[in-house]
Structure formats: structure tokens, C-alpha cells
Amino acid sequence: MDRKEDQPDFEPIVTVTRAEIVEQRIHDFLKKKKLKPGDPIPKETELAESLGVSRNVIREALSRFRMLGLIESRKKRGMILTKPDIMNGFERVLEPHLLDRSTLLDIFEMRLVLEMGLAELIFIKKTKNDISTLERIVRNAPSLHDVRFKLEHEVEFHSKLYEITGNETLHRFQRLLLPIFQFVTQEEAHLNKPPKTGIVDHPQLVEILKTGTPLEFRQGMYNHLEPHFEWIAEQKKI
Amino acid sequence: MDRKEDQPDFEPIVTVTRAEIVEQRIHDFLKKKKLKPGDPIPKETELAESLGVSRNVIREALSRFRMLGLIESRKKRGMILTKPDIMNGFERVLEPHLLDRSTLLDIFEMRLVLEMGLAELIFIKKTKNDISTLERIVRNAPSLHDVRFKLEHEVEFHSKLYEITGNETLHRFQRLLLPIFQFVTQEEAHLNKPPKTGIVDHPQLVEILKTGTPLEFRQGMYNHLEPHFEWIAEQKKI
DNA sequence: ATTTGCATTATGTAGTACATAACTTCAATA
DNA sequence: TATTGAAGTTATGTACTACATAATGCAAAT
Numbered sequence: 001m002d003r004k005e006d007q008p009d010f011e012p013i014v015t016v017t018r019a020e021i022v023e024q025r026i027h028d029f030l031k032k033k034k035l036k037p038g039d040p041i042p043k044e045t046e047l048a049e050s051l052g053v054s055r056n057v058i059r060e061a062l063s064r065f066r067m068l069g070l071i072e073s074r075k076k077r078g079m080i081l082t083k084p085d086i087m088n089g090f091e092r093v094l095e096p097h098l099l100d101r102s103t104l105l106d107i108f109e110m111r112l113v114l115e116m117g118l119a120e121l122i123f124i125k126k127t128k129n130d131i132s133t134l135e136r137i138v139r140n141a142p143s144l145h146d147v148r149f150k151l152e153h154e155v156e157f158h159s160k161l162y163e164i165t166g167n168e169t170l171h172r173f174q175r176l177l178l179p180i181f182q183f184v185t186q187e188e189a190h191l192n193k194p195p196k197t198g199i200v201d202h203p204q205l206v207e208i209l210k211t212g213t214p215l216e217f218r219q220g221m222y223n224h225l226e227p228h229f230e231w232i233a234e235q236k237k238i
Numbered sequence: 239m240d241r242k243e244d245q246p247d248f249e250p251i252v253t254v255t256r257a258e259i260v261e262q263r264i265h266d267f268l269k270k271k272k273l274k275p276g277d278p279i280p281k282e283t284e285l286a287e288s289l290g291v292s293r294n295v296i297r298e299a300l301s302r303f304r305m306l307g308l309i310e311s312r313k314k315r316g317m318i319l320t321k322p323d324i325m326n327g328f329e330r331v332l333e334p335h336l337l338d339r340s341t342l343l344d345i346f347e348m349r350l351v352l353e354m355g356l357a358e359l360i361f362i363k364k365t366k367n368d369i370s371t372l373e374r375i376v377r378n379a380p381s382l383h384d385v386r387f388k389l390e391h392e393v394e395f396h397s398k399l400y401e402i403t404g405n406e407t408l409h410r411f412q413r414l415l416l417p418i419f420q421f422v423t424q425e426e427a428h429l430n431k432p433p434k435t436g437i438v439d440h441p442q443l444v445e446i447l448k449t450g451t452p453l454e455f456r457q458g459m460y461n462h463l464e465p466h467f468e469w470i471a472e473q474k475k476i
Numbered sequence: 477a478t479t480t481g482c483a484t485t486a487t488g489t490a491g492t493a494c495a496t497a498a499c500t501t502c503a504a505t506a
Numbered sequence: 507t508a509t510t511g512a513a514g515t516t517a518t519g520t521a522c523t524a525c526a527t528a529a530t531g532c533a534a535a536t
Contacts, residue, residue: 019301019304023305027330030333030336031333034335036335036336037336037338056294056297059294059298060297060298060301061301063257063298063299063301063302064301064302064305064330066257067261067302067305068327068330068331069331070330070331070336081336083336083337083338083341084331084336084337086328086331086332086337086341086345088327088331089306089326089327089328089330089331090324090327090328092265092302092306092308092327093306093307093308093322093323093324093326093327094324095268095269097272097274098268098274098275098308098319098321098322099321099322099324100275100321102406103321103324103407106405106406106407106408107324107407109359109403109405109408110352110405110407110408110411112355112358112359113352113355113356113358113359113403113408114348114351114352114355115355116354116355116357116358116456117350117351117352117353117354117355117356118351118355119354120350120351120354120460120467121347121350121351121470124467124470124471165347165351167344167347167348168340168344169341169344169345169348170344170347170348170351173348214460215456215457218354218453218456219453222358222452229358229362232359232362233362
């Protein structure tokens with residue numbers, strides 16, 4: 001029979017590497033010292049000595065910070081803290097085929113949530129110029145039968161909405177989420193074809209932006225995205 | 239006078255380190271081979287040889303992947319790809335005092351956008367149990383005069399809203415953004431005291447969740463967050 | 477047949493050595 | 507005097523070696 005019941009179920013011993021510990025220690029150090037971008041941080045040899053590990057380990061930990069854009073190092077000058085690009089760590093992990101289905105769906109939902117929430121910000125920040133651009137994008141929309149450029153146009157329109165917010169972080173986030181979104185919609189299309197389109201289209205959204213209210217825009221965006229929400233509701237039942 | 243005008247502004251020569259290149263190469267390798275979580279990846283020595291660099295450099299690159307949770311390595315067994323935790327890289331960079339003001343404001347806005355967009359998802363996923371929990375949270379709200387637990391309660395309520403969506407990624411994202419949000423609201427409070435509160439409070443939001451529609455909830459949430467949006471609109475003018 | 481012990485293997489860590497780039501100083505030169 | 511050039515210094519970047527450690531499989535022992 002199954003012998004597992006006999007065995008006492010100890011927690012497995014987790015072995016943390018020195019690099020991990022050093023990473024944590026240095027992170028705490030930066031936090032505690034309240035170092036700001038531009039401030040110098042100790043030399044590799046100094047860190048190695050005060051932490052009691054080889055320079056090798058120090059460099060493995062520092063390599064992580066370098067990737068995140070938290071530190072920069074120049075020869076002779078030593079290392080300095082830098083203003084990190086917060087999306088850096090995100091970017092490298094967003095490979096659709098590396099993520100499991102549930103995470104992909106989560107991200108898909110996040111995009112819908114963001115888009116539904118854009119209204120206020122857009123109405124606060126929009127300029128006449130933005131509206132003109134949107135109108136141009138809508139004018140140049142490919143015909144309904146032309147499948148090739150449909151996705152391209154879809155991306156251009158929605159991307160512009162994010163851009164209007166003037167929130168570069170938000171916009172960047174959207175761009176990073178794009179591949180995931182396409183990956184999921186592709187699957188979505190596979191299941192229930194033909195792809196349904198919302199009852200509100202891009203030109204109508206632009207019209208609301210020109211003459212309507214945030215309240216109307218929120219509702220319009222919902223109707224635009226409605227098929228996706230329906231799809232989510234179905235997924236929930238399964 | 240200022241001599242800078244005389245100087246031709248060349249782009250500075252960027253020197254990429256071997257570790258950076260190796261990181262990129264390995265990343266491409268994983269992508270191209272379409273490796274999935276669980277699949278083994280080449281040994282360090284193999285990588286070192288085929289890429290023509292020392293094992294040291296390989297390990298600095300691999301250290302980055304390890305941090306992101308992209309790979310795990312066990313002695314003797316070698317290294318395997320793992321399902322990455324997409325928030326891992328994010329987490330380590332979100333130190334309020336390391337980010338510049340504009341990024342902090344961006345993140346603050348993102349939180350508002352997310353919260354405004356939650357309505358649909360919440361209405362799709364909510365259960366009777368969730369409503370009960372919200373009612374309990376509201377019942378236990380500290381009195382208006384008790385400043386100490388106000389923030390705590392605020393966090394608990396809004397956090398529960400994210401939880402209702404059943405979207406763990408989204409919920410985790412919110413939790414990561416919390417310190418930033420508090421950092422900004424603190425500053426916000428400094429400027430225009432006393433802190434204004436929206437005309438819609440938590441009990442009203444719960445009531446809408448019970449008997450209302452997503453449309454009403456969106457408007458309710460807007461009224462709840464209105465002071466923050468006003469603050470943003472002011473910031474824009476400055 | 478189960479356990480024990482040994483050899484094997486890949487990662488983890490330490491240490492040394494040298495290359496490279498950037499900064500400093502100081503002398504030489506126009 | 508100001509610019510250039512050379513030499514020395516220093517911290518990071520890279521390579522290489524050596525050994526520790528843990529996991530795995532296989533063979534020997536009971």
C-alpha cells in the first residue's frame with residue numbers, strides 16, 4: 001500500500017543560496033540607509049568582506065539589481081543607485097507560453113479592468129489634439145472584411161486611449177500586456193467563432209469623448225467590450 | 239558662458255556586459271525552443287562553452303532568471319524552467335523613495351483606474367459570502383474620529399473588493415501598489431487638509447453591490463474616489 | 477529484496493589573476 | 507596659461523581553478 005501515511009511529513013528543508021541572502025541584505029541596506037538615485041553604494045570588495053562571502057556571490061546578487069535597473073556600475077567610479085524602470089522586471093517574464101492558463105486569464109481580465117477604468121482619466125486629460133488623432137485613426141480603419149489589419153487597427157485605437165491619459169507607466173503596462181491579450185483572444189476566437197463584436201464601435205466611442213460624459217463613456221466602453229465579459233462569465237461556470 | 243552648446247552631443251557609447259548579452263541569448267533560446275515549465279535547460283558548463291564565456295558570466299545571467307522565478311536549479315539534476323511568478327520582478331523595485339515623483343503619481347493613477355474598472359468583474363464573480371464579509375467589515379469600521387485604524391479599515395475594505403474578483407494576479411498587484419498609494423495619499427493629505435472624503439461611503443457601496451447594477455456601482459465608486467480625481471485634475475494645472 | 481555505501485555529476489562558493497576603463501596627478505609643450 | 511600626454515591608481519569585468527555540497531544511480535552487503 002501507500003507508505004506515505006507512515007512517514008512523518010516534515011517540511012522540506014529549504015536551502016537558500018548565499019546570493020539570495022546577499023540580495024536581501026543589500027536591499028535592506030538601501031532601504032534602511034534611505035539611499036536615493038545617484039548615491040554611491042559600497043564597492044564590491046567592501047561588500048564581499050563585510051558580508052563575509054566571496055566577490056563572486058556579491059556579483060550574482062548585484063547582477064539582479066542591475067537587471068532591474070536599480071543600480072549602474074562604471075569602472076573605477078564604482079556603483080550608484082539609479083531610478084529603476086519599474087516595468088523592467090515585468091517585461092522579461094511575460095512570455096505567454098511560460099505562464100499557466102489561469103495567470104493568462106488573470107492578465108486578460110486586468111486589461112479589461114484597466115480599460116473600463118480609463119474614462120475619468122481620459123476626460124480629465126484629453127485635448128483637442130487627442131480627439132483629432134482618434135478621428136484620424138477611426139477614419140483610416142480597415143474595412144470589416146479585411147482581417148489582416150483588423151488587429152493592428154484595434155491595437156492602435158486602444159493604445160491611443162492609454163496615451164491620452166498622459167500616464168506613461170500605464171501606457172507602458174498596456175503595451176507589455178498586449179502579447180498576452182492577443183494570445184488569449186486568439187484562443188477565445190477559436191472557441192466561439194465568429195468573433196462577436198460589441199454593439200458600440202470605435203467611432204461611437206470617439207463621439208462620446210467629444211460630446212458625452214465619463215459616465216456615458218464608461219457604459220459605451222462596457223458595451224464595446226461586452227463580448228469579452230460574456231466570455232469571462234462563461235469561463236467561470238466551467 | 240555655458241560651453242555646452244559648442245559641444246556636439248554624441249550618443250554616449252554604451253558598453254554592454256557579457257552577462258547582459260548572455261541573458262538575452264538564453265532568453266531567446268527559451269523562447270525559440272518553446273520550452274515549457276518543467277523542461278530542463280543546458281548545464282552551466284555547456285552554456286559557458288557554447289556561448290564562449292566563463293561560467294562566471296553564465297551564472298550572473300542565470301542569477302537574474304532565478305530571481306524572477308523563471309528557473310530553478312538543483313544540484314546534480316541541473317536546471318529546469320519554472321512557472322514564473324510575474325509579480326516577482328515588480329516587487330523588488332517598488333520602493334517609494336527610489337521612484338521619482340512622476341512615476342509615483344502614475345502608479346497612484348493606475349490604482350484609481352483599476353478601482354474604477356472593477357465593477358463588471360465584481361458583479362460577475364460576487365457571492366453571497368463575499369457580501370457578508372463586506373458587511374462585516376463595514377460594521378466593524380472605526381469611528382470617524384479614530385484616525386489610527388482608519389487607514390487599516392480603508393485597506394481592508396478595498397482589498398476585499400479585489401479579492402472578490404477571484405483574480406489573484408490583480409489582487410497581488412493591488413497589494414504591491416499599496417505602499418505607493420499610501421505614500422502619495424500622505425503627501426496629498428499634507429497639501430489640502432483636512433482630507434476630503436467622497437460623498438459615497440463604504441456602506442453605500444455595499445448596498446449597491448447587493449441591490450444595484452454595475453453601472454450604479456461604477457458611479458458610486460467614482461463618487462467615493464472623487465476627491466482623488468479632483469486632486470489629479472489640480473496637479474495637471476500645475 | 478532492502479539497505480548501505482561509493483562513484484558520479486552539476487550546482488554553489490571561494491579565491492586568484494588579469495583586462496579594461498575612468499579618474500588623478502603631474503610634467504611637457506605650444 | 508591652457509592644452510595635451512603619460513603614468514599611476516582604482517573598481518569593475520572576465521577567466522580560470524579548486525573544492526564543497528547535494529542528488530542520483532549503481533553496486534555491494536546483509
